[in-house]
Amino acid sequence: MFSKSLLKTATSAALGAAVLLPMAQANAADYKIDSEGQHAFIEFKISHLGYSYVLGTFDDFTGTFSYDPDAPEASSANVEVDVSSLHTAHAERDKHILSDDFLNASEYPTATFESTGFESTGDGEGELSGNLTLHGETQPITIEVDHIGGGDDPWGGYRNGFEGETTLTLSDFGIDTSKLGPTASTVDMHLVVEGIRQ
Amino acid sequence: MWRNSVHGWGVPSILLHWLSAVLVVSLFVLGWWMTGLGYYDRWYQLGPWWHKSLGLTLLGLTLLRLAWRLMQPTPEAHGVSWERVLAHAGHGLLYVLLLTVMVSGYLISTAEGQGISVFGAFEVPALLSDLPRQATLAGEVHWYAAWALVVLAVGHTLAALKHHILDRRDTLRRMWWPGGSRRQ
Numbered sequence: 436m437f438s439k440s441l442l443k444t445a446t447s448a449a450l451g452a453a454v455l456l457p458m459a460q461a462n463a464a465d466y467k468i469d470s471e472g473q474h475a476f477i478e479f480k481i482s483h484l485g486y487s488y489v490l491g492t493f494d495d496f497t498g499t500f501s502y503d504p505d506a507p508e509a510s511s512a513n514v515e516v517d518v519s520s521l522h523t524a525h526a527e528r529d530k531h532i533l534s535d536d537f538l539n540a541s542e543y544p545t546a547t548f549e550s551t552g553f554e555s556t557g558d559g560e561g562e563l564s565g566n567l568t569l570h571g572e573t574q575p576i577t578i579e580v581d582h583i584g585g586g587d588d589p590w591g592g593y594r595n596g597f598e599g600e601t602t603l604t605l606s607d608f609g610i611d612t613s614k615l616g617p618t619a620s621t622v623d624m625h626l627v628v629e630g631i632r633q
Numbered sequence: 634m635w636r637n638s639v640h641g642w643g644v645p646s647i648l649l650h651w652l653s654a655v656l657v658v659s660l661f662v663l664g665w666w667m668t669g670l671g672y673y674d675r676w677y678q679l680g681p682w683w684h685k686s687l688g689l690t691l692l693g694l695t696l697l698r699l700a701w702r703l704m705q706p707t708p709e710a711h712g713v714s715w716e717r718v719l720a721h722a723g724h725g726l727l728y729v730l731l732l733t734v735m736v737s738g739y740l741i742s743t744a745e746g747q748g749i750s751v752f753g754a755f756e757v758p759a760l761l762s763d764l765p766r767q768a769t770l771a772g773e774v775h776w777y778a779a780w781a782l783v784v785l786a787v788g789h790t791l792a793a794l795k796h797h798i799l800d801r802r803d804t805l806r807r808m809w810w811p812g813g814s815r816r817q
Binding site: 519522524525526527529530533534540541614615616 | 671672673681741742743744745747762765766767768769772
């Protein structure tokens with residue numbers, strides 16, 4: 436009697452696992468950031484004199500991420516940014532930012548982000564930690580991530596989109612902004628990323 | 634007086650020559666000085682404003698000058714035959730470098746489609762923009778071509794002094810007095 440019930444429990448547990456496991460795997464998916472359709476944005480905001488802000492974007496970047504709504508902790512992301520695609524709608528300023536006074540894009544043409552972990556804080560929000568390489572220096576950063584939405588798109592694909600925010604201290608990456616005044620030591624990053632399931 | 638001859642330069646050529654000389658030296662000094670200014674310097678905005686306004690003025694003058702030079706006879710070059718060949722090549726290169734410096738400078742500021750204001754009076758529109766790394770690459774060309782121009786202009790000055798002083802020709806005088814002088 437006792438052994439029979441144990442067997443039954445074990446069988447149902449195994450069955451349950453066998454049924455559940457493929458389901459969990461089916462939900463984890465790899466996504467490619469929709470760079471081609473330009474449904475992804477890297478925006479930055481930095482203080483100007485302490486009186487206002489300069490807003491800009493990095494227009495060219497590619498990346499992938501993995502996302503499982505049932506197991507968000509397993510999420511990961513990798514992004515590669517073409518630094519010289521920086522754009523603030525002012526050619527002379529962009530040239531200056533890209534020069535060796537600041538980003539030195541000739542020497543360090545690429546910035547990369549590789550995630551190391553994700554901590555869900557519930558409600559589709561969480562903290563994505565990873566290593567950002569910028570100006571040739573790699574530093575751990577944390578991005579506050581918010582899941583915007585996901586599902587079938589109208590063209591036969593499946594998409595998921597996220598919004599992220601983080602603040603970078605530029606001197607951590609060896610970028611000297613002291614000549615721009617005391618308020619320009621940090622830059623706020625705003626990321627909007629839409630991925631197409633592969 | 635106005636037109637060039639085989640013996641000397643007319644007033645327009647002489648004026649354009651010296652105006653170019655003054656502008657090239659001023660623009661070089663201004664350009665060097667202003668790129669070293671800090672963000673909080675009084676001249677951080679004004680320096681480039683003058684540099685771009687004067688530079689585009691020089692571009693306009695140079696196009697006029699080239700047209701006039703091609704329409705008018707050119708006074709004969711001084712010196713022996715190899716000196717004349719070198720002088721012609723040098724003058725040609727001076728024009729090429731002048732245009733290279735000014736066009737590359739124009740391409741820096743217009744790299745993202747913005748025009749360039751000339752003394753606030755009017756704006757020269759962007760004709761070529763959004764090329765890959767346009768402002769940065771045009772900036773490199775601008776810097777090296779400006780240096781080459783100044784070095785060649787020093788050579789040009791030394792050559793003119795050589796003809797005038799050592800060869801006892803009227804080289805300097807004919808670039809000052811219209812129509813040439815009696816000393817030939």
